[in-house]
Amino acid sequence: MNEKSKTLLRNRPSLVVLLWLAGIALLLAFPFLINQERYILHVAIVVFFNICLATSMWLIWSLGFVSFAHAGFMGIGAYTSALFFLRLGLPLWFGVIAGALVGALIAMVVSLPLMRTRAVYFFMASWAVGEVIKRIFAYYRGFFGGWEGLFRIMPPKLGPLDFANRTAYYYLAMVLMVLIVLVVYRLNKTRTGWIFWSIHEAEVLSSHVGIHALKYKVAAFTIASALAAMTGALYAHYHTYINPKSFDIWTSEFALVHIIVGGLSTAAGPVLGAVFLTIIDELLRPTEFYRIVIFGVILILTVLFLPGGLESIPKRLRLRLWKLPEDKDTQKSIAGAFGKGRK
Amino acid sequence: MRRALLFVAGLLVLLIAFGACSRGTPSGMIQDKVIKIGGAVPLTGAVAYWGICTDQAWKDGAEVINARGGVKVGNQNYKLQIITYDHKGSTPDAQTVTKRLIEQDKVKYIYNQAAAGTIGMLEISEPAKVLTSVACWGYLEHYGKDFPYHFRSEMSDYEQGFAYMPFVKTKYPGIKKAAFLGPDDKDGYDCYYSYQRLMKYYDVQDLGVEYFQWETTDFYPLVTKTLQKKPDMIITSPTPPGITASIVKAARELGFKGPVVSPGASETKTILEVCGEQADGVVLPVTLETPQTQSQKDLAERFKKRFGEFNLYAGNLSWWVYALAEAFTVAGTFEDTTKVADALEDVVLKDTYVGTARYAGEGAYGIKRQGVYDCYTMLIEDQKGFLADVRFPELPPGY
Incomplete structure (x- = not known):
């Protein structure tokens, strides 16, 4: 690696901080850039929710697991907050904390047996957990509202600020999104994050060097589920209506697709995937029944031509345009690392 | 890099296709x-x-x-x-x-x-x-x-009932008891509620309901339980033609000879293909196949x-x-x-x-705010579907 490469790589963290700040500044200014157009703000809020769900799901992926129960935990947060509001009159501020706690508690209990399974068994078991959560909401009609769901879950107020205003809710959803992305990003950078990836790469080997794999797996699952539950709480108070079908396996599957298209190896992947696919899906809506075909073709194109996901585009451009690093062997080794998880 | 370029090119092609597919303003509309x-x-x-x-x-x-x-x-x-x-x-x-x-x-x-x-x-x-x-x-x-x-x-199947029930009671005068089959979700529960109100109005004893999952393909266990109650008529709703056909086939093979009414099926072809001669006695309200x-x-x-x-x-x-x-x-x-x-x-x-x-x-x-219109009821007999009854729903007083 030459000096130019080393200098640029050394400067990378500050670039990341700059990008974060620029991104947040853009998000803060966005409603005014679009003249507070209500429909576009709605799409932005949906994008934020999708980022939250995909990013929290990615935390479980960092262990090497794909949880199809993830939307179920989003549902737990949504129902907890909705019930706090409808039964006790407590606003979202209580509901979001209660939702996270209930979600975390259930996730911890469920993950103790769930995280002992692997591969296809984990897939099946997590699917079953998601389905059971959905069915519980549906069957206990008196408490959870049954298939009809719960209605009139109003947005909160904070002093003079009424979050029924869409611009206000945009900022609320944005705060949650930044919080979740930051938590997952920072956690991924810590020693704990490295341990998650070591379990991802070689669980048996990790155990042999003294890592209590189950403990870390339960921790990651619990944190990710709590974050999904917080997303659910904000989702419920935004849409003002929830039903069990809103949190079924398809919601988890879409979050997984966002991760795959965005990229699997960094926290930027789910963010990019959720932004890209949510906007594309919305743009395609006027194409009526061609929508699903075109959407499918885009997915196939992405997987075929960008195997590392959208997150690999800057690296590919850097490699090509800045010709970094110059020696082809290192280039190949870096290019090969895209999409293979963090090494 | 070539892959990235191909990806971008592919996206451009798709966006052009998207532009072509999306509906523009009809000519003269502007x-x-x-x-x-x-x-x-x-x-x-x-x-x-x-x-x-x-x-x-x-x-x-x-x-x-x-x-x-x-x-x-x-x-x-x-x-x-x-x-x-x-x-x-x-x-x-x-x-x-x-x-x-x-x-x-x-x-x-x-x-x-x-x-x-x-x-x-x-x-x-x-x-x-x-x-x-x-x-x-x-x-x-x-x-x-x-x-x-x-x-x-x-x-809805409730209003349809005021058209098909008078027809069914005339065509099959011995009907005194009925049983219901429906999907195990909100749609199924609501249709069962409509059915209960109809049976009460027409003085037919309700023998209860069996709910099925949408993924169900084997209806024999559910139909067996239904037939144990000895109904004169089975009503299933909201069930598409394929599921209706599966229920009819199971019921006939288990010896049920009475009418099966399916307000949501609205076509005879699938039922005839699946059930053949066993399709006789299937009643399909709001189904006008031959204008x-x-x-x-x-x-x-x-x-x-x-x-x-x-x-x-x-x-x-x-x-x-x-x-x-x-x-x-x-x-x-x-x-x-x-x-x-x-x-x-x-x-x-x-x-x-x-x-x-x-x-x-x-x-x-x-x-x-509820739409009501003439109910064209098809009946399958001799392995053929035909228009058996046309009537405006005989809505109850005060409806």
Whole structure:
């Protein structure tokens, strides 16, 4: 690696901080850039929710697991907050904390047996957990509202600020999104994050060097589920209506697709995937029944031509345009690392 | 890098395709005065068939009305412009579509299909005073006086019952007991509730219900349990033709000889193919497979030319757009949705694909917003489906 490469790589963290700040500044200014157009703000809020769900799901992926129960935990947060509001009159501020706690508690209990399974068994078991959560909401009609769901879950107020205003809710959803992305990003950078990836790469080997794999797996699952539950709480108070079908396996599957298209190896992947696919899906809506075909073709194109996901585009451009690093062997080794998880 | 370039090129091609596929303004529409009508329908996903039929019905009706010169409102003629978005039958998607139609496209009239989409829509459309015309049989908590802009234009299995039950009781006079089979979800529960009210009204003993999962393919266990109650008649709803056929086949092979009524199946072909001679005795309300009048025949031909096919379910819904157009003229406005809603509830159309069509239900639901029309009931006998009965529902006093 030459000096130019080393200098640029050394400067990378500050670039990341700059990008974060620029991104947040853009998000803060966005409603005014679009003249507070209500429909576009709605799409932005949906994008934020999708980022939250995909990013929290990615935390479980960092262990090497794909949880199809993830939307179920989003549902737990949504129902907890909705019930706090409808039964006790407590606003979202209580509901979001209660939702996270209930979600975390259930996730911890469920993950103790769930995280002992692997591969296809984990897939099946997590699917079953998601389905059971959905069915519980549906069957206990008196408490959870049954298939009809719960209605009139109003947005909160904070002093003079009424979050029924869409611009206000945009900022609320944005705060949650930044919080979740930051938590997952920072956690991924810590020693704990490295341990998650070591379990991802070689669980048996990790155990042999003294890592209590189950403990870390339960921790990651619990944190990710709590974050999904917080997303659910904000989702419920935004849409003002929830039903069990809103949190079924398809919601988890879409979050997984966002991760795959965005990229699997960094926290930027789910963010990019959720932004890209949510906007594309919305743009395609006027194409009526061609929508699903075109959407499918885009997915196939992405997987075929960008195997590392959208997150690999800057690296590919850097490699090509800045010709970094110059020696082809290192280039190949870096290019090969895209999409293979963090090494 | 080559891959990235190919990816970008592929995306560009798709965006061009997207531009080509997306619906533009119909020719001449820019110069004309238009009334925008939004379609929030499932065009993809599990209930796409219903959504596509609904969309076809509105688009055909709008084309016909526009070809006649449009809708007369006051002294002006207006063309109808249909803007359709797919919501996949999902509640959150339906909310997004409704917001797009109301906030971006500025529509004041929306048609929708299926319960999940309707419920998602109502939370937004009612406060915005947007008039909605939908096909939704259940969720009665979200219908009535508190939802004054919400018209349920498709006749539900409850209203259908007041047409098919008199026919069934005449055709099979020995019927005293009935059992119900339905899906284990909100749609199934609501249809069972309709069935209970009907059986009580017609003095038929209700032997109870068996619920099935949508994924069920083997109906023998459920039908066995149903037959243990010794019903004279089985009613299944809302079940598509394939599931109806599976239930009929199981019932016949287990020795049941009475009629099986399926208000949601609406076609005989699948049932005949699956059940063969065992299909005899299947009753299908609101199923006009062979158009009778000239206007019904014209409509079927027009659909075939325009869409390459004619689904009779689209025919059943084809009167909605004409009723709304009539209400614009009567109200003398399309901007005041309250006046249009008041006018729409009194519109009576004759000679539609479903005969006479109007809104009713003031006594039953507290507001006159439920579509009611002639019920064409098909019966399968000697392995052939034929039109056995046509009647306007004999609605109870005070309905």
